[in-house]
Amino acid sequence: MRLLSRIRWLPVYLGAFMVFLYFPILLLPLFSFNTGVVAAFPLKGFTTRWYVQLFDNQVMLGAAWNSLMVGLAVSITSTVLAICAARAITRYKFPGQKPATGLIMAPLFLPEIIVAVSMLLVLLQIGIQLSLLTVILGQIVFCLPYSMSVLIAGFEGFDRSLEEASLDLGETAMGTFRRVTLPVVAPAILSSLLVSFTISLDEFLLAFFLSGTETTLPVYIWGQLRFAAKLPEVLALGSLMMTASVILLTVAEIVRRRAEKRVMARGGPNA
Amino acid sequence: MSGRVRRWAGSEAARGLALISPTLLYAMAMLLLPVIIIILFSFWKQTFLTVDHSFRLDNYRAALTQPIYRDLFLRSLWISLTVSVATVVMAYPVAWYISFHGGRNKNLWLFLITVPFLTSYLLRVMSWKLVLGYNGVLNSLLLWLGLIHSPIESLLYNADSVIITLVHSWVAFAILPIFVSLEKIDRSLVEAGQDLGDGLFRSLTKIVLPLSLPGVTSAFLIVMIPTVGDYVTPKLVGGTEGVMIASAIEVNFGRAMNWPLGAALSVTTMVLVASAAGLMVLALRLAVRGVRR
Numbered sequence: 164m165r166l167l168s169r170i171r172w173l174p175v176y177l178g179a180f181m182v183f184l185y186f187p188i189l190l191l192p193l194f195s196f197n198t199g200v201v202a203a204f205p206l207k208g209f210t211t212r213w214y215v216q217l218f219d220n221q222v223m224l225g226a227a228w229n230s231l232m233v234g235l236a237v238s239i240t241s242t243v244l245a246i247c248a249a250r251a252i253t254r255y256k257f258p259g260q261k262p263a264t265g266l267i268m269a270p271l272f273l274p275e276i277i278v279a280v281s282m283l284l285v286l287l288q289i290g291i292q293l294s295l296l297t298v299i300l301g302q303i304v305f306c307l308p309y310s311m312s313v314l315i316a317g318f319e320g321f322d323r324s325l326e327e328a329s330l331d332l333g334e335t336a337m338g339t340f341r342r343v344t345l346p347v348v349a350p351a352i353l354s355s356l357l358v359s360f361t362i363s364l365d366e367f368l369l370a371f372f373l374s375g376t377e378t379t380l381p382v383y384i385w386g387q388l389r390f391a392a393k394l395p396e397v398l399a400l401g402s403l404m405m406t407a408s409v410i411l412l413t414v415a416e417i418v419r420r421r422a423e424k425r426v427m428a429r430g431g432p433n434a
Numbered sequence: 435m436s437g438r439v440r441r442w443a444g445s446e447a448a449r450g451l452a453l454i455s456p457t458l459l460y461a462m463a464m465l466l467l468p469v470i471i472i473i474l475f476s477f478w479k480q481t482f483l484t485v486d487h488s489f490r491l492d493n494y495r496a497a498l499t500q501p502i503y504r505d506l507f508l509r510s511l512w513i514s515l516t517v518s519v520a521t522v523v524m525a526y527p528v529a530w531y532i533s534f535h536g537g538r539n540k541n542l543w544l545f546l547i548t549v550p551f552l553t554s555y556l557l558r559v560m561s562w563k564l565v566l567g568y569n570g571v572l573n574s575l576l577l578w579l580g581l582i583h584s585p586i587e588s589l590l591y592n593a594d595s596v597i598i599t600l601v602h603s604w605v606a607f608a609i610l611p612i613f614v615s616l617e618k619i620d621r622s623l624v625e626a627g628q629d630l631g632d633g634l635f636r637s638l639t640k641i642v643l644p645l646s647l648p649g650v651t652s653a654f655l656i657v658m659i660p661t662v663g664d665y666v667t668p669k670l671v672g673g674t675e676g677v678m679i680a681s682a683i684e685v686n687f688g689r690a691m692n693w694p695l696g697a698a699l700s701v702t703t704m705v706l707v708a709s710a711a712g713l714m715v716l717a718l719r720l721a722v723r724g725v726r727r
Contacts, residue, residue: 170634173531180528181546187561187602188550190571194564203569204578248457255450263454267461272655274663274707276680277700280687281468284475284697304464307457365555368665372687384556388670401557408552416545 191405195398202394213399223400226383230364233295233379237302238360244303245310245355253318268308278305279372286373293375301369306359313358317351350418357415361408380404475697485694493698503682503699510662510679510703511710513593517600518608518658518714522650524601525608529649530642532609533616544613547606555603559670562599566590566671591673599667604660608653615649616642639725647722651715658714662707679703 190202195214199207217223248267252260270278282301291297325347329339367381374382384400387393476493479486497503532543550558565571566589573585589595623645624637632640665680672678679699686696 173527173535176527177531180524183602184547184550184605187565188553188558190561190564191553191557201569202564203567204571204574244457244460248454251450251454255446255453257447257450257454260450263458266466267457269461269465272659274660274680274703276663276665276683277472277704278465278468280683280696280700281472282464283687284693285468285471288471300464304461307461361552367556381554381556384554385666388556388560397557397560401554401560405553409549412548412552416541 188405191398192402195395195402197395200392200395202398213395214403217396217399217403220396223380223383223396226378226380229295229377230380233299233302233370234360234363236299237306237363238356240299241303241306241310241359242314242352242355245307245314246352248307249311249314249318253315253321254323267311270305271308275305275368279368282369283372293373295374295377295379297373297375298370298379301373302363302366305366305369306362309362310355310359313355314348314351317348317354321347353418354415357411361411364404364408472697473701475694476701478694480692480694493695494702496695497698497702503679506677506679506682507702507706509593509677511706513597513600513678514658514662514707515710515714516597517604517661518654520597520601521605521608521657522612522653525605525612525653526650529609529612529616533613544610547609551606556666556670558603559599559667562595562602562671563590566595566598590671592675593672595671596668596676596678599671600661600664603667604657607656611652611656612646612649615646619645643725644722647718651718654714654718655711658711659707663703 193206194202196209196211197206198210198212248264251257252264279301282297282304286293286297321344325343326339329343330336334342365381366379367385370379370382371385378386380400384397387397475485477489477491479488479490479492497507528547532540536543553561563570567573568585568587568590570589572589573582576582577585619642623641624632627637627641662678663680663683664678665684668676668678668681683696683699683703686692686699690696
């Protein structure tokens, strides 16, 4: 655009910004292949030893399994709850809509430590044993705002006349939902699942406060960070997790775009 | 009577309420109730192993007057304020570039900015220990360049290293809301202004900046509020000079076993950050109104 082509330093700044963003992160995979235990230059030599050690580490594998289970439970539950709320907000008008939405979105605007300690306080007061279940209960609250934002955006683009047309043409309510509503909002549901899964997988503070003897992956990593000798293994683990997340979200993005194209081709809401 | 009830039950309002109720009840049970209980606790008193339930302000007196807590509050507020200003200032040109020059690659740029945030949060913080540490990358680089003769010790374990690390962790969260608000700006407004002789500076201060204010405001809030209570970053890269209030809260709920004091510290943190954020939003509005004149 004509107006902004005048700022010559902007691309330079953007380059510097990307270096700032990526440089520290790229050190993780770099040092995870380094022979030396101390993460410092000069690099000593190439090794895959840390990765091999990682897969023999039963405690780590246990924590990874826990994280996977917690992530699945959290992403499914928070997506289902967010579908109800997002549909209610975008489809109906009802008294108390604003405060209700505000409460559900509140974790975005609260320091996480406060959410964590207040939940801890209540759970201990009621006498509930801390376990992976309490981690799941807590993380759902934390993921809801993200699922909600994704789903509200998805539902807002939804044209209600499509549903009405389907009903008028004799489709049942269930059939309309399955054959009209679902295909249109499916991409939003999928990204809600993925976003909440990734958030849960990486969530540390709630898991730290609310987990009992069984730990999730971030809590395990936190424990390992105290030991300098464990660092390369942790770096290897982090690099693997990063690769997995990148692949996951890339696939999600491709799926979302395909779905978008398909809806558009059919003359859907965005056509 | 039953007719009226039935009519209400079939109404828009009732259907909406019914549909949102599972989510709302969940948020009430797991968020509203805990916050109310922590506020109650902050007025009680820990006496050895039991909690005295009579109303008192002792915890707040301790939270606000004991020098250790006062220092922690001030430092946490200062750090979160600095971090939020820095992230918004750093993020604005990036959001600007993507929105106005991104062309067909907007989504690609946004994706590139998100990728670093797919690394574990703990390891992202840890990576700054690798950069700023005594044997770290920055020291090695400076030594190799011959700019220094022995490693600088003061790079890590202070408030500055906490600020740098937090900026790095949060900057993408500031780009997205600003980008969204820039996207909403009607480009013909800018063009009209330019046709009438606006320079770049005037376009920026009179049109783009005021119209992107909602995005800038939410960027501020989205960064400032969570960072004030950050626990991981000060623990890993803060040392003793960079300790923040979250550590004190954690100690009182853990080892020190003084829940009421921990509760009072939490409530004070919420109140302080909410007021600071409110002032910030107000100041921002006034500043934009000022440059617009």
